Amino acid sequence: MEAPGKERIRDNREVIVIGAGMAGLLTAFFLKEQGIDVLVLEAKEIGSGQTGRTTAKITSQHGLKYSSLIKSIGVERARMYAQANEQAIREYERLIRDHGIECEFKRVLAYLYTTQDEELLKMEEDAATLFGIDAFFTTETELPFSVKGALCFRNQARFDPHLFMSHISRELEVWEHTRVSAVRGNQVILEDRVLTAEKIIAATHYPFRNVPGFYFLREHQERSYVLELAGCDKIEGMYYGIDKDGLSFRQAGDFLLLGGGSHRTGQEPGEAYRRLTEAAKRYFPDCRIQSRWSAQDCMPHDGVPFIGRYSVFTPDLYVITGFQKWGMTSSMIAAMILRDELCGRQNPYAKLFSPQRVYGKASIGNLLLDVGMSIKGLYRGLFRKTPGRCSHMGCGLEWNPEEESWDCPCHGSRFSVQGKLLDNPAKKDAEIKK
Numbered sequence: 001m002e003a004p005g006k007e008r009i010r011d012n013r014e015v016i017v018i019g020a021g022m023a024g025l026l027t028a029f030f031l032k033e034q035g036i037d038v039l040v041l042e043a044k045e046i047g048s049g050q051t052g053r054t055t056a057k058i059t060s061q062h063g064l065k066y067s068s069l070i071k072s073i074g075v076e077r078a079r080m081y082a083q084a085n086e087q088a089i090r091e092y093e094r095l096i097r098d099h100g101i102e103c104e105f106k107r108v109l110a111y112l113y114t115t116q117d118e119e120l121l122k123m124e125e126d127a128a129t130l131f132g133i134d135a136f137f138t139t140e141t142e143l144p145f146s147v148k149g150a151l152c153f154r155n156q157a158r159f160d161p162h163l164f165m166s167h168i169s170r171e172l173e174v175w176e177h178t179r180v181s182a183v184r185g186n187q188v189i190l191e192d193r194v195l196t197a198e199k200i201i202a203a204t205h206y207p208f209r210n211v212p213g214f215y216f217l218r219e220h221q222e223r224s225y226v227l228e229l230a231g232c233d234k235i236e237g238m239y240y241g242i243d244k245d246g247l248s249f250r251q252a253g254d255f256l257l258l259g260g261g262s263h264r265t266g267q268e269p270g271e272a273y274r275r276l277t278e279a280a281k282r283y284f285p286d287c288r289i290q291s292r293w294s295a296q297d298c299m300p301h302d303g304v305p306f307i308g309r310y311s312v313f314t315p316d317l318y319v320i321t322g323f324q325k326w327g328m329t330s331s332m333i334a335a336m337i338l339r340d341e342l343c344g345r346q347n348p349y350a351k352l353f354s355p356q357r358v359y360g361k362a363s364i365g366n367l368l369l370d371v372g373m374s375i376k377g378l379y380r381g382l383f384r385k386t387p388g389r390c391s392h393m394g395c396g397l398e399w400n401p402e403e404e405s406w407d408c409p410c411h412g413s414r415f416s417v418q419g420k421l422l423d424n425p426a427k428k429d430a431e432i433k434k
């Protein structure tokens, strides 16, 4: 739905959610279920952000997550992370069943696999089972090559996120093609009008407001690539390779999604599509590439998303970000936490995901790395070492030959060949010198 004409505007809402991706829509849906008057504002179209390009595995299996979280945030918080994500899978199932949402939801097995050294998987198995996840180690998979080992989580799921979003957004008031240029106190500033809300939720993927909150110091973005293959044998389980250059496999109807080539946005993509194409031909000689795309996600320093109050100085502004390429369960967790927060209820996971949490020592290395990258990017921008400067903070843009775009290595904004804005946190186009 487009924004209505000025004369028909109700300019005061209980809640405004900015961003109609999975996080914004689910959160708005849960609030509406509580009888709250909620409006969603979307700069482009529903699902046109990263959610439109996800592989949509609904899983608590987030790479070697639990062995790593135990080290970075401790056993008890790692346990909470596992429980929140397992609950999120169940919550999808409940929601889809209760509302009769036809979105090809299916419970499946999810595997991490290695062709090199199974030791890390064994450690992950110990951590996952410690937290009550139904997991087992195996060397048998459906993959078209042999593995050294695989760690399987039972009762995970997949669905069609487009069908799902299309259903839940029908129940919501969403204004598409409505970009928010700023939030001031309880005001939401649009191009041609100002709305007010008692509570505002920024579900814009990367937060667009720099101060307060300072999210530009707290996460960077990583990009990955996907081929949609036709003519392959079906693979029922979902697979994620933990080795360097590991691949991801996920069936979507008659197509197989083959993913990989992850890199920090703004850094050399290393011929991601060529490498994926070679892998496709090697493992599925008769396959045909139906389509291809890439997407990116925000990577917080301690490996835990930010869900909650934007900053201590903004009592009515909330944020959802930092999903590390696991945004399906994370969006559900965000929706549950913010529903409870806005309804004045305690949520057991709120503290773990709070943006006001204090970082552990293990995050400091990542923080320093990000600061270093930003200083380098700012230097390259200031001294015009590249043809374009990012309109977010002035970092030098780097060319991405895979997508033919100008990408920012500092915070991950992206622009077309001509400098048109593709991905935030930047809010406007960039100038590219010819």
Ligand SMILES: Cc1cc2nc3c(=O)[nH]c(=O)nc-3n(C[C@H](O)[C@H](O)[C@H](O)COP(=O)(O)OP(=O)(O)OC[C@H]3O[C@@H](n4cnc5c(N)ncnc54)[C@H](O)[C@@H]3O)c2cc1C
Binding pocket: 018, 019, 020, 021, 022, 023, 024, 041, 042, 043, 044, 045, 046, 047, 048, 049, 050, 051, 052, 053, 054, 055, 056, 057, 058, 059, 178, 179, 180, 181, 203, 204, 205, 208, 222, 223, 224, 225, 226, 259, 294, 295, 296, 297, 320, 321, 323, 324, 325, 326, 327, 328, 329, 330, 331, 424
């Ligand atoms: C290749 C790849 C594969 C992935 N696969 C999986 C997977 O299998 N499972 C999984 O759990 N996760 C996966 N993810 C991660 C997941 O896709 C994302 O975490 C999730 O989609 C992010 O949802 P979001 O709602 O936060 O962001 P988005 O979907 O990007 O939504 C944000 C919305 O905000 C809008 N917006 C931005 N700024 C403004 C503004 N100023 N005013 C108004 N609107 C604005 C945007 O237009 C956009 O529509 C994958 C990620 C990648 C990169």
